[in-house]
Each structure stands twice: as C-alpha cells, then as structure tokens.
Amino acid sequence: MQKGARKTAASVEKGVRQAFPIVLGYAPIGTAYGLLAQQAGLGLWATLGMSIFVFAGASQFMAVSMIQSGVETAVIIGSTFMVNFRHVLMSASVAPCLGSWKTWQRLLLGGMLTDETFVLHSLNMGRNDLNPISAVTLNVTAYVTWATAGAVGYNLGAMIADPKAWGLDFALPAMFVGLLLSACGNKAGIIAAVAGGAVSVGLHLLNAGSWGAFLGALAGATAGVFFMKESKD
Amino acid sequence: MSGTWVIIAGMALVTSLPRVIPILLLTGRKMPKIVTRWLALIAPAILSALLLPELLVDRSGISPSLSFYNLYLFAALLTSIVGWKTRSLFCAVMTGIAAVALVRFF
Numbered sequence: 300m301q302k303g304a305r306k307t308a309a310s311v312e313k314g315v316r317q318a319f320p321i322v323l324g325y326a327p328i329g330t331a332y333g334l335l336a337q338q339a340g341l342g343l344w345a346t347l348g349m350s351i352f353v354f355a356g357a358s359q360f361m362a363v364s365m366i367q368s369g370v371e372t373a374v375i376i377g378s379t380f381m382v383n384f385r386h387v388l389m390s391a392s393v394a395p396c397l398g399s400w401k402t403w404q405r406l407l408l409g410g411m412l413t414d415e416t417f418v419l420h421s422l423n424m425g426r427n428d429l430n431p432i433s434a435v436t437l438n439v440t441a442y443v444t445w446a447t448a449g450a451v452g453y454n455l456g457a458m459i460a461d462p463k464a465w466g467l468d469f470a471l472p473a474m475f476v477g478l479l480l481s482a483c484g485n486k487a488g489i490i491a492a493v494a495g496g497a498v499s500v501g502l503h504l505l506n507a508g509s510w511g512a513f514l515g516a517l518a519g520a521t522a523g524v525f526f527m528k529e530s531k532d
Numbered sequence: 533m534s535g536t537w538v539i540i541a542g543m544a545l546v547t548s549l550p551r552v553i554p555i556l557l558l559t560g561r562k563m564p565k566i567v568t569r570w571l572a573l574i575a576p577a578i579l580s581a582l583l584l585p586e587l588l589v590d591r592s593g594i595s596p597s598l599s600f601y602n603l604y605l606f607a608a609l610l611t612s613i614v615g616w617k618t619r620s621l622f623c624a625v626m627t628g629i630a631a632v633a634l635v636r637f638f
Contacts, residue, residue, distance in 0.1 A: 320621035327629070345536045352544040362543060366536065376542035380550075385578060387550040392571040394558035409555040410548055414582065421575040466633030469607055473628030475583040476611040477621040482576040487569075495577030496584035503585040504596050512581040519577025524570045 307432055314436025317423075318444075321415045321437075324474035325356075325444045327467040332359055333452020339367035343453055350449040354411060354442060356471065358382045382509045388516055389417040396424050404431040411438035418478045425484060487523040495519020583608075607631040 329350065336346040341363065349359055358379040365375045390409050397405050408420070408431070416438050423429040483489045499515025507514070563571075587608050590599035599605075607628050615624030 320625060323622055324625055341536065345540065348537070349540050349543070352540055353547050355543075355547045358543065358547065362539065366539065372535065372539050372542065375539050376546055379543045380546035383547045384550050385582075386547070387554055388571075388574045388578060390551050390554035391558055392574040394555045395561075395563060395568050395571065397555065397559045400559070405555050405559060406552060409552040412551045414579070418575050418579060421572070425572065464633065464636060466607075466629040466631070466636065469604065469628050469632040470625065472583060472586050472604060472608060473611045473625045474621070475579055475586075476608050476628065477615045477624040479576065479579045479583060480612060480615045480624075481621070482579055487573060488576040491573040492576040492580035496580035499581035500584050500588050500598075503589045504598065506596060511585060512578065515581030516574060516578035519581060520570050520573040523573040523577065524566060527569065528566075 310430055310432035311436045314433035315440050317419055317433070318416075318437045318440035320474065320477065321419070321441045322444045324415065324470050325441060326448045327465075327470045328356055329445045329448025330452035330455065331467055332356070332363070333449040334455060335360065335452075336363050336449070337453045337456055339363045341366065343450070346453045347446060347450050350446040353379070354413070354445060355379070355383050356413070356445075384509075385414075385513045385516065386412055386417075388513075389414075389421075393417070393420050393424065393429075396429050400431050404435060407435045407438060411442050413441065415474060415478060416441050418482055422481060422484075487527040490526045491519040491523030493519075494522035603632060603635055606635075 332350070333346055336349070336359075341349075349362065353359055353362075361378060361382065362375050365378070389412055393408065393412075397408070400408075412420075419437060420429060420434055423434070479492060483492050495515045495518060497515075498518040499511045502511035502514060505511075587602075587605045588598055588600070589596050590602065610631050611624045611628035614627040615621065618624070
C-alpha cells in the first residue's frame with residue numbers, strides 16, 4: 300500500500316473510532332424516531348427521507364408530532380428553522396479552522412453538522428487535530444447510523460411499544476452530559492457552561508422555547524470570554 | 533403524501549442553510565483573537581444551554597417551573613460521575629440509560 304493511502308486509511312479509522320459514542324447515542328434515538336413516525340402514519344420512504352434530508356433529531360420528533368396533529372406546513376417549517384438556528388453558531392465556530400480545506404469537504408462538514416458531531420470537531424480543533432478526512436468520516440458515520448436507526452425503528456413497529464421503559468429517552472441527555480464533561484476543558488469553558496446553562500434555564504422558565512438555548516449559548520460564550528480577559532490582566 | 537414531501541423539502545432547506553452559510557462566509561477570514569476565543573467557547577455554552585433545561589425545568593404544569601428532584605437529574609449526576617471516573621463517553625451513556633430503565637422498572 301502507498302504511504303498516502305495508508306495515511307488516509309488511518310484518518311478514516313480515526314473518524315469511525317471517534318464516532319463510536321455518537322453511534323451508540325443515535326441508534327436508540329433514531330430508532331425511537333422511526334417508531335414514532337410509523338405510529339404517526341408517515342410511510343417508510345417519508346420516514347427515511349426526513350432522516351436523510353433533514354438529519355436533525357429534535358426537529359424530526361417535533362415535525363412528526365405536528366404532522367400527526369395536522370399542523371400547517373409553513374408552521375412546521377418555521378418551527379424547524381427556529382429549533383435548528385443554533386447551528387449558525389456551530390458552523391461559525393468551526394469555520395476559522397477550515398482555511399486549507401476543499402469546498403466539498405467544508406460542505407460535507409457543515410451540511411452534516413449536529414450538536415454531537417460539532418462538539419467532537421470542536422475538541423479536535425482545540426488539539427489542532429481537525430483533519431478533513433477524519434471529520435467527514437465522523438459525520439458520515441453518524442449520518443448513516445441516524446438514517447439506518449430510523450428505518451429499523453419504523454420496521455420494529457410494535458416490538459418496542461414503549462422506548463421509555465428501556466430508558467432510551469435518556470440516551471440524548473446522557474450523551475450531552477458526557478460531551479459537556481469533555482467540552483469544559485478549562486476555566487473559561489466551565490464559566491461558559493455555567494452561565495449558558497443558567498441563562499437558558501431562566502429563559503425556559505419564561506417559556507422562551509428553542510430561543511432559550513440559542514440566547515443562553517451567546518450569553519455563556521460571552522461570559523467565558525470576559526472571564527478569560529479579566530483573569531489575564 | 534406529497535404534502536409530507538413538501539414539508540421534508542422545506543425542513544431540509546431551513547436546516548442546511550444555518551449549517552452551511554457561516555462556514556462558507558467565514559472560512560479563511562482573519563478574525564480578531566477575541567472573536568475566535570468566543571467562538572471556541574460556543575461548544576460548552578451551547579451544550580449546557582441545551583442540557584440544563586432538560587434536567588431542571590419541569591414542563592408538566594401549566595407554566596414551567598424549577599425542579600431539583602427528578603429522575604433525569606439523578607441519572608445525569610450518575611452519568612457525569614461515571615464519565616469523570618472512566619473518561620469514557622460510552623460507559624457514561626450506558627450508565628445513564630441503565631439508571632433510568634432500572635428506576636422505571638422498580
């Protein structure tokens with residue numbers, strides 16, 4: 300094998316390895332989505348199509364229940380936009396490190412960005428170790444898992460009548476807990492997390508919905524930057 | 533059925549634009565240090581902003597309220613202890629799921 304090919308293979312392997320915890324998280328959540336979509340009468344292709352073209356967990360759950368209750372198309376699309384608007388911040392956050400990347404690599408990184416893959420990219424960025432092959436492999440692995448799990452859930456149908464009895468509804472929060480531990484690498488990160496969480500909780504108590512998390516993230520990162528500046532003076 | 537595909541197409545558009553546009557616009561731009569530092573802190577800030585309301589806000593009532601005694605919070609504490617000790621995202625996630633399943637079982 301040539302040296303370049305061997306290096307590529309190693310990068311691919313690293314991407315798959317890093318995606319492993321995400322695969323474990325997406326498998327049960329994606330299955331639960333497929334189950335709900337089937338119960339909402341979505342049809343296999345629409346269920347799969349939504350996972351393939353939308354690839355956004357929370358929005359898909361929301362859309363399925365809205366479709367089931369006959370909510371207007373424009374409202375469903377508008378709500379999806381609000382729920383997913385936070386990805387603007389993630390996309391902007393990885394952008395500075397992609398200077399040497401090809402356009403298709405950047406499109407694949409951004410187009411398949413999720414909360415979970417973003418955190419891993421962000422950690423790699425902090426270690427100066429964000430390479431295009433590994434990052435895109437990580438994304439694709441998570442993506443394929445998500446779509447496959449949706450199809451599996453659809454076909455399982457009545458077999459898992461109640462995903463909650465298996466604790467599967469906690470898969471996503473549990474993954475967030477684990478990712479948050481690794482994302483709080485330094486004092487500024489901890490400040491950002493504490494402030495972001497507090498503002499978001501406050502806004503949720505005021506019924507701010509999906510904007511709570513978005514504004515919380517802005518406030519948290521800002522608090523972290525101010526803290527770092529002051530501690531250096 | 534075609535109505536569902538219109539919804540999917542619309543959702544696909546509004547989920548991909550926020551993901552792709554900042555990367556296309558900002559890559560390769562020189563940004564002030566404070567901005568790149570701010571952007572690096574988005575990860576912990578947004579994770580926590582998404583997670584904490586799940587653990588602390590009770591939506592079962594008419595208006596949302598703070599809740600410190602609930603299954604999710606207990607499971608999250610257990611998950612973070614295991615995550616901290618083992619340094620393994622896999623062990624942490626499995627612990628959390630198992631804890632929730634066990635509590636519901638008994």
